[in-house]
Amino acid sequence: MKKILHITASARGEESASYLLSQQAIARLREQHPEVRVVVRDLHAEPLPHVDNLYANTLGRKQGGTPHAQGRSSLAWSDLLIEELKAADALVIATPMHNFTVPSSLKAWLDHVVRIGVTFNSTSAGKIGTLPDRPVYIAISRGGARDRQPDFLEPYLRAILPTIGLKDLRFID
Incomplete structure (x- = not known):
C-alpha cells in the first residue's frame, strides 16, 4: 500500500469524534505499511462547489458552462477528485451523521466522484462501477444513541460506494 486518501467531513475538524476514529484506522494501516503516504481532503476547510451547469451539460453531452467563483468548474473539481480517488490504495472517510444522513460536504464530494461514464457505467443490468475495489474505512460519529434515531448515513454509503466499484x-x- 502506497497511498491512503483521507476524506474528512466534520466542521469540528481534528476535534471531531469521527476524525479521531479515522486516525485510529490510519495508525493501524501505517503499522502494516510504514511507507504509506496519506493525502487529506478536508471537505470543511476547502468546501467543494455543488455540481454546476458545465458538469451537468457535459453529462448531458451539451457544450457550454461557466467556471465556479473559485475559478474552477465543478467538472474540473470532479476530474481532480476522481484522480485522487483512483490514485489511492485505501480510502478513509471521517464523517458525522447530520440530520440522520451524510453531511452536505460529503454529499458534494460523492456527487463529484460518482460520475456516469467515468466511475460507473449504466447498463441493462444496472449501474456497474469502474473503479477497482480497495478497502474503505468509514469512521462515523453520531449524536445520541444509535438505536434511538433513524440512520440513513450507513445505508446510503453502502448503496452509493459500490456503485463506483468500492465494495x-x-x-x-
Whole structure:
C-alpha cells in the first residue's frame, strides 16, 4: 500500500469524534505499511462547489458552462477528485451523521466522484462501477444513541460506494 486518501467531513475538524476514529484506522494501516503516504481532503476547510451547469451539460453531452467563483468548474473539481480517488490504495472517510444522513460536504464530494461514464457505467443490468475495489474505512460519529434515531448515513454509503466499484466497506463507530 502506497497511498491512503483521507476524506474528512466534520466542521469540528481534528476535534471531531469521527476524525479521531479515522486516525485510529490510519495508525493501524501505517503499522502494516510504514511507507504509506496519506493525502487529506478536508471537505470543511476547502468546501467543494455543488455540481454546476458545465458538469451537468457535459453529462448531458451539451457544450457550454461557466467556471465556479473559485475559478474552477465543478467538472474540473470532479476530474481532480476522481484522480485522487483512483490514485489511492485505501480510502478513509471521517464523517458525522447530520440530520440522520451524510453531511452536505460529503454529499458534494460523492456527487463529484460518482460520475456516469467515468466511475460507473449504466447498463441493462444496472449501474456497474469502474473503479477497482480497495478497502474503505468509514469512521462515523453520531449524536445520541444509535438505536434511538433513524440512520440513513450507513445505508446510503453502502448503496452509493459500490456503485463506483468500492465494495470493501469497513464501518467504525
